[in-house]
Amino acid sequence: xxxxxxxxxxxxxxxxxxxxxxxxxxxxxxxxxxxxxxxxxxxxxxxxxxxxxxxxxxxxxxxxxxxxxxxxxxxxxxxxxxxxxxxxxxxxxxxxxxxxxxxxxxxxxxxxxxxxxxxxxxxxxxxxxxxxxxxxxxxxxxxxxxxxxxxxxxxxxxxxxxxxxxxxxxxxxxxxxxxxxxxxxxxxxxxxxxxxxxxxxxxxxxxxx
Amino acid sequence: xxxxxxxxxxxxxxxxxxxxxxxxxxxxxxxxxxxxxxxxxxxxxxxxxxxxxxxxxxxxxxxxxxxxxxxxxxxxxxxxxxxxxxxxxxxxxxxxxxxxxxxxxxxxxxxxxxxxxxxxxxxxxxxxxxxxxxxxxxxxxxxxxxxxxxxxxxxxxxxxxxxxxxxxxxxxxxxxxxxxxxxxxxxxxxxxxxxxxxxxxxxxxxxxxxxxxxxxxxxxxxxxxxxxxxxxxxxxxxxxxxxxxxxxxxxxxxxxxxxxxxxxxxxxxxxxxxxxxxxxxxxxxxxxxxxxxxxxxxxxxxxx
Numbered sequence: 001x002x003x004x005x006x007x008x009x010x011x012x013x014x015x016x017x018x019x020x021x022x023x024x025x026x027x028x029x030x031x032x033x034x035x036x037x038x039x040x041x042x043x044x045x046x047x048x049x050x051x052x053x054x055x056x057x058x059x060x061x062x063x064x065x066x067x068x069x070x071x072x073x074x075x076x077x078x079x080x081x082x083x084x085x086x087x088x089x090x091x092x093x094x095x096x097x098x099x100x101x102x103x104x105x106x107x108x109x110x111x112x113x114x115x116x117x118x119x120x121x122x123x124x125x126x127x128x129x130x131x132x133x134x135x136x137x138x139x140x141x142x143x144x145x146x147x148x149x150x151x152x153x154x155x156x157x158x159x160x161x162x163x164x165x166x167x168x169x170x171x172x173x174x175x176x177x178x179x180x181x182x183x184x185x186x187x188x189x190x191x192x193x194x195x196x197x198x199x200x201x202x203x204x205x206x207x208x209x
Numbered sequence: 210x211x212x213x214x215x216x217x218x219x220x221x222x223x224x225x226x227x228x229x230x231x232x233x234x235x236x237x238x239x240x241x242x243x244x245x246x247x248x249x250x251x252x253x254x255x256x257x258x259x260x261x262x263x264x265x266x267x268x269x270x271x272x273x274x275x276x277x278x279x280x281x282x283x284x285x286x287x288x289x290x291x292x293x294x295x296x297x298x299x300x301x302x303x304x305x306x307x308x309x310x311x312x313x314x315x316x317x318x319x320x321x322x323x324x325x326x327x328x329x330x331x332x333x334x335x336x337x338x339x340x341x342x343x344x345x346x347x348x349x350x351x352x353x354x355x356x357x358x359x360x361x362x363x364x365x366x367x368x369x370x371x372x373x374x375x376x377x378x379x380x381x382x383x384x385x386x387x388x389x390x391x392x393x394x395x396x397x398x399x400x401x402x403x404x405x406x407x408x409x410x411x412x413x414x415x416x417x418x419x420x421x422x423x424x425x426x427x428x429x430x431x432x433x434x435x436x437x438x439x440x441x442x443x444x445x446x447x448x449x450x451x452x453x454x455x456x457x458x459x460x461x462x463x464x465x466x467x468x469x470x471x472x473x474x475x476x477x478x479x480x481x482x483x484x485x486x487x488x489x490x491x492x493x494x495x496x497x498x499x500x501x502x503x504x505x506x507x508x509x510x511x512x513x
Contacts, residue, residue, distance in 0.1 A: 046262035071248040087430040
């Protein structure tokens with residue numbers, strides 16, 4: 001717990017009432033060194049073959065996640081399965097458009113996940129806003145708020161496209177490039193500033209753990 | 210020649226290693242079989258290994274205090290403890306473990322022990338779903354322990370001993386000597402209790418692994434979750450071996466053990482694929498109804 005590469009000022013949790021501040025962590029996330037050589041390769045293989053999705057549908061695209069469980073698409077054969085809690089899951093699928101209200105929940109859930117964690121952004125809305133590009137309460141690019149590993153375009157992408165996206169994510173993880181957690185820690189101030197720019201009523205802890 | 214205690218501890222480690230791997234492969238293969246029933250391809254048989262490696266290879270983890278760490282430790286101790294006092298293979302020095310007179314009572318305690326430890330640890334996690342899961346789990350456990358305890362009492366009366374090795378020894382000599390043939394009511398009650406114990410489908414609401422109320426392990430992650438997953442394999446193996454010993458004549462070599470325990474575990478999958486999930490209140494009513502009456506009947510028959 002000593003290799004703190006990034007040491008910003010402690011976050012004050014100022015959005016919370018004073019009596020709740022002590023309940024939450026006020027230490028910024030830190031970067032984690034990957035293991036060396038073949039060990040990390042082996043870990044990455046295990047990570048890529050056991051992708052646990054956070055079962056949290058953030059938009060209409062989540063409707064395309066459900067068929068993946070059925071016999072027709074059967075994501076279990078790829079080692080993919082849904083998990084109900086962010087503590088245990090390793091992949092966060094952003095299901096389409098994210099309203100500002102949902103973004104708060106996305107940020108909280110993302111930060112509660114244990115690293116290494118990966119994000120798949122699904123649908124055009126996550127890339128450039130899609131059909132919601134001029135909406136007053138949806139965000140346009142999700143990667144300004146949390147790091148994204150893979151995008152799946154389409155409106156809606158079919159379940160086959162999702163499976164292809166998962167295969168792409170597996171390649172990224174196996175190549176050791178799925179370092180979203182470290183990227184988030186490295187650019188924590190930038191991400192937080194972006195999040196606070198759109199979320200006006202910031203009544204949640206600055207770092208959730 | 211009686212092996213020394215050091216050698217026996219060494220043997221116990223080998224035995225534990227075998228049952229862990231066997232349990233993991235059993236979970237994987239049963240998931241695969243369930244998938245086939247549902248018309249899917251299903252996960253690879255070795256998926257539980259990958260999941261454990263993945264969980265253990267997580268880079269960070271969180272803690273909610275000492276009790277939070279001790280929860281999985283107690284659970285693992287419960288699993289290993291259960292297995293360590295059951296003779297896995299009758300007459301084998303290697304798989305004898307630490308079975309001795311009166312071990313049946315000890316094993317029954319150990320089955321409860323892990324769940325209680327987990328309840329303490331999960332409560333420390335502070336998540337409301339953990340508390341819901343724990344209360345559901347303990348309620349259902351209390352219910353299925355009644356038919357199970359009754360059938361164990363029936364077996365103990367029938368053979369006049371609490372020593373598992375002696376119970377297995379009394380069942381040697383062919384199918385007609387098994388408890389299955391000599392006291393079928395006790396076996397029936399115990400098998401119904403086993404469905405609840407292994408938390409497969411009709412009684413799976415406690416863990417509900419892919420839904421929002423995941424149950425006690427809601428807050429557990431990283432290597433703590435890896436520990437719980439490992440324990441699941443050991444505990445499954447231990448329970449199967451216990452059932453095989455008490456009701457199905459034990460095993461005289463490892464191949465027979467594998468075949469018998471596989472078939473006992475298969476009962477779960479068979480029932481689980483055919484019946485939908487019950488709510489906790491329904492399952493408690495179920496266990497305290499007909500299975501308990503069957504258990505009482507088996508005790509009375511054994512006593513007469």
